[in-house]
């Protein structure tokens with residue numbers, strides 16, 4: 001896995017901030033031991049703080065893996081809150097289902113199985129928080145749906161946005177095979193940093209986390225919703 005910070009800093013951050021207790025802590029340790037790409041501990045702690053402040057009712061996650069981050073986020077939901085989490089990789093989802101049952105969260109976390117590109121357009125109800133932690137090259141394609149599904153005051157949190165720090169280098173100094181993703185991530189970061197509906201901060205922990213707060217609806221979103229409504233009416 002890529003990290004923006006060096007090993008000394010990573011060890012420090014993971015030591016000073018205690019690991020999670022109970023079944024959640026077991027799921028975290030097992031995933032780390034099995035090299036499952038869950039959020040690094042310092043990013044998990046950052047999520048804990050954000051969600052303690054936000055106390056969401058509905059969360060959408062793109063990228064379930066073995067359901068560590070969804071189990072973590074469920075701890076901060078309002079009563080009767082829910083999480084919908086999308087993943088397309090059945091091998092991971094088998095363990096995700098087991099972990100959700102171990103946590104007793106079957107009524108709280110719903111897995112939406114399939115490619116996020118196919119599932120996102122089908123979602124209609126708004127979410128207070130969207131956590132995007134999937135194929136980085138697709139983030140720009142998923143962004144319009146995230147904006148559509150977030151109300152004003154909603155949070156979009158995006159993991160793995162700094163490509164191990166190489167995003168700060170020129171395209172030609174990264175290995176050829178990484179250039180497409182370098183370009184796509186760069187465009188995504190530019191878009192969320194300049195979007196009129198978003199207040200955005202890019203934070204160099206883990207492999208980089210983008211935090212976007214939706215401050216207003218944009219004319220385009222309202223128009224798109226209007227068009228969809230008209231089409232549905234016909």
Ligand SMILES: C[S@@+](CC[C@H](N)C(=O)[O-])C[C@H]1O[C@@H](n2cnc3c(N)ncnc32)[C@H](O)[C@@H]1O
Pocket residue numbers: 037038039062063064065066067068069070086087088089092114115116117133134135138
């Ligand atoms: C980094 S892991 C998610 C880790 C998880 N959020 C956690 O911290 O516990 C990324 C997951 O996204 C899934 N994924 C990647 N691209 C996807 C897509 N286009 N649609 C659905 N799932 C996708 C992968 O199968 C993988 O399980």
